[in-house]
Amino acid sequence: MNRNQPPEERPADRYHHGDLRTALIRAADEILAEHGLEGFSLREAARRAGVSAAAPAHHFGGAAGLLSEVAVLGFxxxxxNLQVDASQGTPTQRLRLQxxxxxxxxxxxxxxxxLMFRRDLLSPDHPxxxxxxRRALLLLEETIRAIRSLPNQQPLDPQAQAALLATWSTVHGFAHLALDGKLAHLSAGAPLDDLLAQVLxxxxxxP
Structure with a gap:
């Protein structure tokens, strides 16, 4: 920070009433979007927010605390993206849309x-x-319940639990393969959406 800069223009002076916390979360999110997990550092997040390198640790306790806040935004x-109105077809069709x-x-x-599923990088007890x-996964669970005609208060039976896990595993694995560029030879030039639709x-x- 330029000490000769007029006080009213110094970056740190722009943050009041929690704005600095928000700015650091935004900076970390931007770094992940641009460079992935490998390009993230607390120092770079602080630099982008225009504050000292110690500021992220002061506000979040360390990298895990700051990255957990970004993961919250992710979930x-x-x-x-998992919210599908009941009017958008049968429960099975809605699950495919999800x-x-x-x-x-x-x-x-x-x-x-x-980042969201990297427990080694996040705070495990972050409320x-x-x-x-939990809220994101519950949206998939509710659709599985509708498919199997299970009331919301009733625990998932083993078959419903297996269906939930199979669905989550399918789309999660597909997403990773797509991001890694592993599906290009399977899509034969067709959009990934078409390939995913076939899988689902x-x-x-x-029925």
């Missing part, structure tokens, strides 16, 4: 997606992260 955005939404999120926010992850239809065909 919140994922939940938006699968498309899951992969669409991953392709749109690869940095967040690669907001736990809640955001084979797993969840119309």
């Amino acid at each position: 919140q955005e994922l939940a938006k 699968g498309m939404g899951y992969v669409r999120f991953a392709m749109t926010y690869p940095g967040r997606f690669q 907001a992260l736990q809640e955001a992850g 239809e084979s797993q969840w065909p119309d």
